[in-house]
Amino acid sequence: METRRDVFQAIADPTRRAIIILLATQAMTPNALAEHFQTSRQAVSKHLRILTECHLAKPEQKGREIFYTLEAEKMKEIDKWLTQFRKIWETRFSQLDNVLANLKKQKK
Amino acid sequence: METRRDVFQAIADPTRRAIIILLATQAMTPNALAEHFQTSRQAVSKHLRILTECHLAKPEQKGREIFYTLEAEKMKEIDKWLTQFRKIWETRFSQLDNVLANLKKQKK
DNA sequence: ATTTTGCGAAACCAAATAGTTGCATATATA
DNA sequence: TATATATGCAACTATTTGGTTTCGCAAAAT
Numbered sequence: 001m002e003t004r005r006d007v008f009q010a011i012a013d014p015t016r017r018a019i020i021i022l023l024a025t026q027a028m029t030p031n032a033l034a035e036h037f038q039t040s041r042q043a044v045s046k047h048l049r050i051l052t053e054c055h056l057a058k059p060e061q062k063g064r065e066i067f068y069t070l071e072a073e074k075m076k077e078i079d080k081w082l083t084q085f086r087k088i089w090e091t092r093f094s095q096l097d098n099v100l101a102n103l104k105k106q107k108k
Numbered sequence: 109m110e111t112r113r114d115v116f117q118a119i120a121d122p123t124r125r126a127i128i129i130l131l132a133t134q135a136m137t138p139n140a141l142a143e144h145f146q147t148s149r150q151a152v153s154k155h156l157r158i159l160t161e162c163h164l165a166k167p168e169q170k171g172r173e174i175f176y177t178l179e180a181e182k183m184k185e186i187d188k189w190l191t192q193f194r195k196i197w198e199t200r201f202s203q204l205d206n207v208l209a210n211l212k213k214q215k216k
Numbered sequence: 217a218t219t220t221t222g223c224g225a226a227a228c229c230a231a232a233t234a235g236t237t238g239c240a241t242a243t244a245t246a
Numbered sequence: 247t248a249t250a251t252a253t254g255c256a257a258c259t260a261t262t263t264g265g266t267t268t269c270g271c272a273a274a275a276t
Contacts, residue, residue: 008119046264147236150254228265233262236257236258
């Protein structure tokens with residue numbers, strides 16, 4: 001839990017993905033988050049630490065509570081990484097289009 | 109290395125992401141892939157096994173060689189997951205738009 | 217002033233992970 | 247046929263991971 005710390009590793013864990021989705025709707029405290037899972041508050045806190053360290057979440061102290069906010073922009077990193085594969089999807093699609101076009105031709 | 113096996117976990121490892129990008133350009137054998145890294149061929153084979161098991165790669169035997177092809181469509185799963193956050197980016201953007209619009213108004 | 221609540225940090229643990237080395241097997245090549 | 251090549255698989259290892267329990271501290275509530 002020490003060395004690597006990037007967005008890809010952060011979203012690898014299903015609990016963290018669930019936390020991220022919860023934070024997408026509203027800022028939440030570790031306790032409030034923990035109620036949604038079977039794990040302890042401390043475990044959730046560890047996940048929040050990881051999310052914070054890779055700038056996917058941001059803590060905001062209010063009294064004795066700490067509300068964690070989602071930094072959704074950080075997710076753009078993943079979106080950007082996916083870009084190089086979108087080209088492939090599109091190519092595949094256009095290839096399928098060609099096949100369909102040829103089938104039409106043959107029918108005529 | 110046994111239980112979890114999904115796309116998110118697959119792309120968490122930097123070596124696997126590099127393999128994915130290499131495969132995006134062309135089908136490659138484990139040996140050819142291993143030349144690009146410091147690790148052993150066997151280590152690359154293990155990564156390929158993981159990628160294959162979660163349908164990000166597909167092996168195609170040709171003689172004694174096995175060419176691995178990228179199944180880019182599988183990456184759409186991640187793209188789909190990101191969808192729910194794109195709304196937030198857009199919202200932020202439109203909020204910024206509002207701010208800019210208000211600034212314009214004030215100038216007038 | 218005392219107790220309760222909310223939190224992070226540290227110490228510890230079991231399981232997963234990424235890597236290694238040493239095979240066995242199948243296909244080319246000499 | 248004998249050898250070299252390409253690969254996957256099994257066993258083993260060190261490190262990382264996700265979790266727990268225990269603790270201390272600060273802010274609220276009593």
